[in-house]
Amino acid sequence: MDGVFSQVLQVGGRSNSLGRTAEVVDAVVAEPVRLRELLDCVHDQDAWVRMRAVDAVEKVCRVDPGRVAPYVEELLTTWTTSDQASVQWHLAQVLRQVRLTPAQQERAIAWLAARVVTTDADWIVAVETMRTLLVLVDAGVVPADVVAGLVEVQRGHHSASVRRKADQFLEQLRRTGG
Incomplete structure (x- = not known):
């Protein structure tokens, strides 16, 4: 092309x-x-x-x-400043697919957590962020109890689909010891 x-x-x-x-x-x-x-x-x-x-x-x-x-460094510097939902949810998807350095992991976790610390996030951003955080739990990068607390917040989201996903993700965390 x-x-x-x-x-x-x-x-x-x-x-x-x-x-x-x-x-x-x-x-x-x-x-x-x-x-x-x-x-x-x-x-x-x-x-x-x-x-x-x-x-x-x-x-x-x-x-x-x-x-x-x-x-990844560029994405963590520039994409994390975007308030466009599609940029945010795609960044969450990318972050669960690439190998991150320990410093990048810290920045990624902080950015992801900020997306779901309240129920104000776009519904797709909330779901993709929670999904990525679960991948990071499975990789041993972030404690399950920290992610469980963030997912619990999303049980109060205005979107029924986010609430359902939060329930599913909490169950998944419980099964894996979180």
Whole structure:
């Protein structure tokens, strides 16, 4: 695929459509050097381009987390400052797929915990954040009781789906000794 990713990612209307995101993912998988171009799209003026770009980065990460790993510091510095829900939930997804240094783990846990310390989070952000925190519990990176306390908060979320997920995650934590 020739062209600038930001232009390609504009195509798809102004709905939650992912537009041509799959084409961008395929292009980056075929030419890993283009990941930089895709990452730059996360800072685009257009919120839809940003949403599609972070979705594409997460999908590239699914294919090969090692491709995204060199950019974790950048993501923890720039994506964590975004108040766009799609950036936040995709960052939560990426953080559970890449290998983090101990310092990165600390920063990631602090950022994730801040998303679910209250029930104000977007429902997808809340669910993906809790899911990532459970992965970090399973990896022995964060204590189960700390995560259980955060998940317990989400049992009061305005979204019924978040409340259901929180109940499921608490049960999972109980089964694993949390």
